[in-house]
Amino acid sequence: xxxxxxxxxxxxxxxxxxxxxxxxxxxxxxxxxxxxxxxxxxxxxxxxxxxxxxxxxxxxxxxxxxxxxxxxxxxxxxxxxxxxxxxxxxxxxxxxxxxxxxxxxxxxxxxxxxxxxxxxxxxxxxxxxxxxxxxxxxxxxxxxxxxxxxxxxxxxxxxxxxxxxxxxxxxxxxxxxxxxxxxxxxxxxxxxxxxxxxxxxxxxxxxxxxxxxxxxxxxxxxxxxxxxxxxxxxxxxxxxxxxxxxxxx
Amino acid sequence: xxxxxxxxxxxxxxxxxxxxxxxxxxxxxxxxxxxxxxxxxxxxxxxxxxxxxxxxxxxxxxxxxxxxxxxxxxxxxxxxxxxxxxxxxxxxxxxxxxxxxxxxxxxxxxxxxxxxxxxxxxxxxxxxxxxxxxxxxxxxxxxxxxxxxxxxxxxxxxxxxxxxxxxxxxxxxxxxx
Numbered sequence: 449x450x451x452x453x454x455x456x457x458x459x460x461x462x463x464x465x466x467x468x469x470x471x472x473x474x475x476x477x478x479x480x481x482x483x484x485x486x487x488x489x490x491x492x493x494x495x496x497x498x499x500x501x502x503x504x505x506x507x508x509x510x511x512x513x514x515x516x517x518x519x520x521x522x523x524x525x526x527x528x529x530x531x532x533x534x535x536x537x538x539x540x541x542x543x544x545x546x547x548x549x550x551x552x553x554x555x556x557x558x559x560x561x562x563x564x565x566x567x568x569x570x571x572x573x574x575x576x577x578x579x580x581x582x583x584x585x586x587x588x589x590x591x592x593x594x595x596x597x598x599x600x601x602x603x604x605x606x607x608x609x610x611x612x613x614x615x616x617x618x619x620x621x622x623x624x625x626x627x628x629x630x631x632x633x634x635x636x637x638x639x640x641x642x643x644x645x646x647x648x649x650x651x652x653x654x655x656x657x658x659x660x661x662x663x664x665x666x667x668x669x670x671x672x673x674x675x676x677x678x679x680x681x682x683x684x685x686x687x688x689x690x691x692x693x694x695x696x697x
Numbered sequence: 698x699x700x701x702x703x704x705x706x707x708x709x710x711x712x713x714x715x716x717x718x719x720x721x722x723x724x725x726x727x728x729x730x731x732x733x734x735x736x737x738x739x740x741x742x743x744x745x746x747x748x749x750x751x752x753x754x755x756x757x758x759x760x761x762x763x764x765x766x767x768x769x770x771x772x773x774x775x776x777x778x779x780x781x782x783x784x785x786x787x788x789x790x791x792x793x794x795x796x797x798x799x800x801x802x803x804x805x806x807x808x809x810x811x812x813x814x815x816x817x818x819x820x821x822x823x824x825x826x827x828x829x830x831x832x833x834x835x836x837x838x839x840x841x842x843x844x845x846x847x848x849x850x851x852x853x854x855x856x857x858x859x860x861x862x863x864x865x866x867x868x869x870x871x872x873x874x
Contacts, residue, residue: 456715458724469723477728484736491744498751500758506751513748533741541736557729560715562722566729628716 452635456559456628475555476563483544483557491540512540516681523685524692531688534574538567539681546627546673550666558676559627561620568620571684579691590694619683626676630669637662836872843868 460472491512494505502510516536520528542558549556557563579587591608592601640658644651715721844865851859 453714458715458718458721460724464724470720471724471727473728474721474724476725477732480728480732481735484732484739487736488739488744491748492739495744495747495751498747498754500751500755502751510748510752513745514752517749533737533745536745537733537737537740540740541733560721560725561717562725563729566726567733570733624716 452632452639455555455631455635458560476557476560479545479548479555479557483541483548486544486548487540519678519682520685523682524689527692528685528688531574535681535684535688538571538684539677542567542623542680543674543677546677547670549627549631550669550673556627556631558623559631561624564620564624565616567623567680568616571619571687572616575687575691578688579694582691583694587691587694590690615683615687619680623676623680626672630665630672634662634665634669637665840868840872843872 458474458476460470460474461478462473464471464473490505491509494503494509497503497506499506513536516539517529517532520532520535524531545557545563548554549559579590591605591612593604593608596604637658641655641662644655644658844861847864847868848859848861851857851864
């Protein structure tokens with residue numbers, strides 16, 4: 449049975465060592481640039497005509513833009529649109545990372561915790577830096593909701609701080625966990641197919657069962673790929689809303 | 698920049714779950730920063746402004762067209778209104794002209810009729826005056842003739858001339874009867 453973990457292995461393409469650190473250009477890096485290239489191709493080439501009446505592809509690019517812009521406006525308000533390039537970049541990056549990962553033989557960038565953690569830290573540090581830059585010390589009112597009795601205030605502040613710190617953790621773990629678990633499950637069932645097919649006539653017929661499972665799981669994984677990109681985006685918007693409007697908690 | 702020294706106890710050899718191998722983090726973070734930075738640059742510099750511009754242009758075009766259509770409709774309504782107003786005015790003025798003309802004609806006819814009546818009355822009065830003067834003249838003549846005749850008759854009958862004064866008095870008395 450093929451190792452279901454092997455698909456997550458980083459393979460150096462161009463070995464680069466800076467000092468003692470390994471900064472090789474790996475299959476992961478290659479896929480990151482594929483993602484950026486596909487995003488640029490999808491959103492730039494299709495809109496190069498700037499048509500008033502869009503072509504089909506331009507319409508799709510516009511729909512994607514409108515979808516993310518709508519999410520930002522609904523969740524973080526109209527002034528949240530200043531973060532739109534960041535949110536749209538995150539959405540496209542995560543979406544295409546997940547979808548490119550569905551191509552057999554490819555590498556799933558978002559199945560590595562360090563990538564999802566880096567993206568989550570980017571979001572949270574944006575929230576903290578912009579929040580403090582914009583609102584100063586008032587931003588910390590986020591942790592102390594108004595109108596609370598003084599007795600329970602310290603407790604609430606502790607809970608709020610913990611919930612704030614857990615945000616980047618849950619944000620990164622959710623995406624990483626979904627991608628990793630899904631791909632492992634697919635590989636495991638694929639392994640069942642080859643193992644059963646190789647085990648005689650009865651096994652060959654029985655192998656239809658895991659094939660059916662893989663088919664269903666693949667469909668589910670596509671749903672998860674899109675859904676997790678959306679979840680990452682909408683949570684980013686909700687957190688950015690805290691940077692913009694710390695009072696409305 | 699993860700260093701393997703911090704996690705030195707569990708790492709170095711190939712093995713374990715790939716996502717938890719700390720020695721790969723440096724490379725992944727570096728290339729993620731470059732790739733995502735590039736994506737963010739493209740997004741904020743080209744993609745978002747372009748698509749946003751297209752959508753905005755379309756929205757403004759649509760709202761502009763709607764506004765233009767609204768303005769044209771208002772214009773058409775105003776034109777209809779002014780047409781109806783002009784029509785009503787024309788109708789009113791035509792009625793006024795007709796009434797005026799009718800009044801003028803009636804007045805002219807009245808004036809003419811009155812002038813004619815006046816002239817006829819004047820003619821009648823003149824004629825009557827003429828008649829009465831003629832009659833007076835005639836009556837005067839009658840008296841003179843009567844006096845002459847009476848004188849002649851008296852001369853014939855009496856053979857002598859009669860007293861003119863008595864004769865005239867007698868004629869006047871006879872004429873008064």
